[in-house]
Amino acid sequence: MPDQYTRETAAEGVENALKLLEGRWKLVILFHLFGGHILRFSELERAIPAVSQKMLIQQLRQMEKDGIVRRIVHHQVPPKVEYGLTDWGQALCPALDALLTWAAQREAAPARRQP
Template sequence: MFTRETAAEGVEQALKLLEGRWKLVILFHLFGGQILRFSDLERAIPAVSQKMLIQQLRQMESDGIVRRIVHHQVPPKVEYCLTDWGQALCPALDALLTWAARREEMTAAGPAPSA
């Protein structure tokens, strides 16, 4: 059973796993069972530097969100996909996106009348 404090701490810790300029973008590229090579991710996210992409992927791998698949061949081939736990983020992020869109709709409709 969660208390208000432990619930807040749990959500904070979950959000810390997603901190990072490119982590959410990477996640959305990998959702749906996508398996992408490193070079595919580089092309899909042109604004990210190679160093930052590597760093973000390594953090996500160590957190158990992303799986790195190394094919020992010449030239080397490295692919990335989401773990089952990483894929399980999809409904939560979809709900957050829907929640944010509702805020935009409310803002566009104008201020609520005061009582």
């Protein structure tokens, strides 16, 4: 990891990080898993009723591929699959909390316009 970023490399790094979170349901999934929660697929489906099964599977697979979510397979009958965050995925919590606080400041402050 570089000690010093240029404006360009900093912008590129943030863009790449944001690309990992692109997708309508990824942030919702993250917020359900923050705090060490381990949820079965069916629990995630119930927690996010507006998401289709296909889309939930797709988003979880992408997040697993990116190293944010871990898939835990219990070899039993019937099969049991759970999802949780990796340590790296859990480390997103403070960053997203800071972003949420930043966004709330805009909502709370009167509109500021630059001349």
